[in-house]
Amino acid sequence: MTLALKQLTRQFTELAALDDVSLDIEPGEFIALVGPSGSGKTTLLRILAGLDYPDRGTVMLNGRDFLAANARERNVGLVFQHYALFRHLSVRENIAFGLRVRPRKRRPPRADIRTRVDDLLKRVQLDGLGDRYPSQLSGGQRQRVALARALAVEPEILLLDEPFGALDAQVRTALRRWLRELHEDLGLTTVFVTHDQEEALELADRLVVMNRGRIEQVGSPQEVYQAPATPFVCEFIGRTNKVALRRDGDAWRAGAWSIPGPGTAGSAVAYIRPEHLALAAADGGPGWDAQLRHIYLAGSVAHLDVHVAELDLSLEVDMASDQLGGLAPGALLRVAPLHGVAFADDCTRWAWGTGLA
Numbered sequence: 001m002t003l004a005l006k007q008l009t010r011q012f013t014e015l016a017a018l019d020d021v022s023l024d025i026e027p028g029e030f031i032a033l034v035g036p037s038g039s040g041k042t043t044l045l046r047i048l049a050g051l052d053y054p055d056r057g058t059v060m061l062n063g064r065d066f067l068a069a070n071a072r073e074r075n076v077g078l079v080f081q082h083y084a085l086f087r088h089l090s091v092r093e094n095i096a097f098g099l100r101v102r103p104r105k106r107r108p109p110r111a112d113i114r115t116r117v118d119d120l121l122k123r124v125q126l127d128g129l130g131d132r133y134p135s136q137l138s139g140g141q142r143q144r145v146a147l148a149r150a151l152a153v154e155p156e157i158l159l160l161d162e163p164f165g166a167l168d169a170q171v172r173t174a175l176r177r178w179l180r181e182l183h184e185d186l187g188l189t190t191v192f193v194t195h196d197q198e199e200a201l202e203l204a205d206r207l208v209v210m211n212r213g214r215i216e217q218v219g220s221p222q223e224v225y226q227a228p229a230t231p232f233v234c235e236f237i238g239r240t241n242k243v244a245l246r247r248d249g250d251a252w253r254a255g256a257w258s259i260p261g262p263g264t265a266g267s268a269v270a271y272i273r274p275e276h277l278a279l280a281a282a283d284g285g286p287g288w289d290a291q292l293r294h295i296y297l298a299g300s301v302a303h304l305d306v307h308v309a310e311l312d313l314s315l316e317v318d319m320a321s322d323q324l325g326g327l328a329p330g331a332l333l334r335v336a337p338l339h340g341v342a343f344a345d346d347c348t349r350w351a352w353g354t355g356l357a
């Protein structure tokens with residue numbers, strides 16, 4: 001039941017909202033669409049939902065034209081960021097709506113609808129609130145009702161656009177784990193739009209990173225994080241340090257540190273994750289002399305701001321808080337990149353260190 005998107009293009013203005021997007025979504029997959037505002041995520045979701053149509057391209061499901069089916073026939077569940085509930089219906093009635101409006105032949109008996117609504121209320125942790133009206137709920141509770149309503153019709157494909165955008169961090173974390181379990185329990189195929197990278201990295205089987213209507217990279221969270229395919233992905237997913245390199249014989253050099261690398265271009269940029277910078281006492285090994293400026297403690301992780309005078313560059317180094325020892329601002333250190341990827345001016349990409357591709 002692969003959902004095969006081929007060369008989708010959607011043009012509202014001169015700049016295409018979707019530009020030649022192709023993607024195969026496998027049954028049971030949890031896909032996260034990530035990208036900056038305006039990159040085309042919602043447009044893609046709306047096309048899958050049957051709320052919009054591409055100017056070019058196809059979507060096939062089991063070899064059948066998915067775009068030819070109307071929104072109801074597609075068997076998708078939808079939750080948008082501001083997906084209004086019916087204000088004049090109670091929570092129960094909202095959840096039951098999709099079942100009640102079915103043609104008589106496909107409509108479950110009343111008692112079954114009641115049982116299913118009870119079950120969904122429990123699943124979204126709103127049992128006891130079924131008789132309230134949307135105006136009597138918090139924003140987060142309303143989104144959970146919207147989710148329950150989308151699930152009531154037992155969709156095969158669940159489409160979610162920033163469903164937890166309105167929730168506070170703790171509830172959000174709890175709900176996303178719950179959503180992942182639900183996705184597995186119900187055997188759903190889920191496409192999830194989020195601005196929150198951490199959410200995407202934690203939840204998804206595969207991330208689709210979008211930029212200006214195009215797909216920059218598709219891969220598992222680990223692939224996208226550890227082996228970003230483009231400079232955009234390096235900067236958009238996770239945090240990274242950027243170090244300018246120049247060609248030096250067979251190597252690429254930044255001050256006292258150099259790495260081998262291909263290409264004939266004159267300059268390049270290395271992208272190094274904060275946790276891939278190692279700190280050591282100043283012993284003259286490969287790396288840079290640096291001074292520790294600040295330590296920002298964030299629970300189990302410490303973010304260190306170190307300054308490399310020879311590059312006139314501040315770098316962010318992450319380490320486990322319990323490894324800090326006696327480190328204090330002002331300390332003189334040696335900083336050495338362990339892994340990273342680099343892109344030369346002519347777009348040649350290479351990785352160094354272990355565990356990267």
Ligand SMILES: Nc1ncnc2c1ncn2[C@@H]1O[C@H](COP(=O)(O)OP(=O)(O)OP(=O)(O)O)[C@@H](O)[C@H]1O
Binds near residue numbers: 012038041042043
């Ligand atoms: N109905 C429309 N008419 C004109 N332009 C539109 C329309 N819908 C979307 N766009 C434009 O298409 C581009 C992609 O929009 P889209 O909503 O898909 O982005 P997004 O990645 O979902 O952004 P966000 O994260 O802010 O929701 C934007 O430049 C947007 O302004």
